Structures are given as structure tokens and as C-alpha cells.
Amino acid sequence: MTGAGGDLCAPELPWGDLHVASCLNRALSAHDSTGFTVHYAALTDLIGMRRALGRPKDLRRAVELEALLRASPDEESARSARSR
Numbered sequence: 001m002t003g004a005g006g007d008l009c010a011p012e013l014p015w016g017d018l019h020v021a022s023c024l025n026r027a028l029s030a031h032d033s034t035g036f037t038v039h040y041a042a043l044t045d046l047i048g049m050r051r052a053l054g055r056p057k058d059l060r061r062a063v064e065l066e067a068l069l070r071a072s073p074d075e076e077s078a079r080s081a082r083s084r
Contacts, residue, residue, distance in 0.1 A: 015049070026041075047066055
């Protein structure tokens with residue numbers, strides 16, 4: 001791979017002050033009946049990543065994700081996870 005882009009979370013992207021590796025500690029997981037596991041970033045981390053990149057399209061997506069967070073019935077636990 002010669003570069004990084006798209007929706008791939010790669011350390012090579014210009015994350016600014018955001019420590020992407022710490023997002024792994026807060027990652028959520030989904031498991032299927034065969035034992036296959038997918039790890040994915042918490043919504044609050046996705047918002048932080050979009051804001052850190054700072055491109056217009058990322059800032060628009062951050063606003064959309066914040067709306068999802070506000071609408072989430074689990075918003076409070078997401079916020080407490082972010083403060084850890």
C-alpha cells in the first residue's frame with residue numbers, strides 16, 4: 001500500500017493530536033454464531049477521527065455522526081466511555 005485514504009483507519013492519515021491507537025482500547029466488537037469477530041471504533045471515536053482530519057467532507061460527516069449520537073438511546077454510556 002502506497003498511501004492511505006477512504007474510510008480505512010490507518011496510522012498514516014494526518015490525525016493531528018488524536019492518538020488512534022488508544023481507540024483500540026475503546027473498540028466495540030460484534031460476533032457471529034461461527035465465532036467470527038469484527039472490531040469497530042466507538043461512535044465518539046469516529047467523530048473525533050473525522051474532526052481530527054478536518055477536511056470539509058469529514059467535518060460534515062462528524063455533524064451527521066453527532067446527530068446519531070444524540071439520537072442514540074445509549075448516548076450516556078457512550079459519553080462515559082469517551083471520558084475514560
